[in-house]
């Protein structure tokens with residue numbers, strides 16, 4: 244275990260916000276984490292504990308007066324292999340995309356469309372990460388955690404995690420209470436590519452790849468290329484990917500809006516609800532490529548807020564609020580941040 248005091252978080256958040264944490268703990272085993280949590284409480288320390296992964300979905304508004312926890316555990320373990328399925332336990336500290344590459348190399352299929360999503364495996368089970376028609380929840384069976392109040396181990400089934408669109412119980416009633424230590428995945432031995440989303444078919448065609456000969460590695464590389472062309476690289480331009488979730492509105496609201504805006508894109512959710520791309524709403528409000536001080540809206544994708552250099556978390560949050568107010572005024576819709584505000 245490594246404990247650092249007064250630790251800079253600049254390298255621990257992809258927004259590039261320059262703040263500090265009172266303490267930063269990198270632990271190497273579940274035992275170490277449990278011992279730390281118990282000692283923290285036995286010492287009567289009331290300062291907060293916050294578990295992070297790669298910091299790619301965090302916005303620090305100020306210095307963090309507490310202890311940041313981070314897993315350095317790096318293990319991928321097959322727990323069962325039956326019929327078409329392989330069951331794999333993966334530690335939270337593994338970089339998500341390394342896990343996807345490992346699965347593809349092992350001929351375990353399902354995760355290809357989730358290639359190159361930044362962050363670590365633990366957060367995938369908190370955030371229910373998703374892209375190109377796939378979500379982490381499609382493959383998660385259960386999650387191992389340590390209770391940050393008692394140090395006890397607790398397992399959650401996928402059902403108990405209450406997964407929804409970019410959502411889980413860990414973002415609501417269980418928020419901040421549990422450290423995810425392992426995620427259990429079920430992957431398939433059969434490759435069944437999902438190609439109906441985000442221009443994947445067109446991208447394959449452009450690369451001269453025939454669908455019938457497609458390999459999982461080719462699909463992964465295609466997704467990686469599509470993503471690289473669309474999203475800013477956090478090392479060059481601080482960001483946390485999509486800043487807002489796409490709002491889901493009633494069919495009545497949708498009808499009202501689409502009468503006014505015939506070009507409004509949308510996705511059917513069910514009979515009663517329709518999802519509208521937040522990026523489109525923001526673009527219609529004229530924000531694409533615009534800035535407010537050192538905080539900006541990415542020029543190629545209005546859903547992404549960027550740190551133009553030296554912005555504070557509060558400056559990014561202020562831009563977020565202005566955009567929310569403009570979308571509300573123009574469309575009557577509330578858009579909510581996907582990014583976790585800390586502080």
Ligand SMILES: Cc1cc2nc3c(=O)[nH]c(=O)nc-3n(C[C@H](O)[C@H](O)[C@H](O)COP(=O)(O)OP(=O)(O)OC[C@H]3O[C@@H](n4cnc5c(N)ncnc54)[C@H](O)[C@@H]3O)c2cc1C
Nearest residue numbers: 296297298299300361362363365366372373422423483484
């Ligand atoms: C360029 C870019 C593109 C992105 N594209 C996508 C995308 O396509 N799809 C998508 O879904 N997301 C996307 N994101 C968002 C981000 O990658 C995901 O939310 C990711 O899961 C965050 O992982 P992390 O390890 O960085 O978590 P952090 O940002 O460190 O933490 C996120 C949240 O999870 C909690 N947490 C993290 N690890 C643990 C743990 N082990 N135990 C308990 N709680 C924990 C934190 O407290 C926090 O609340 C993108 C981000 C960027 C910068």
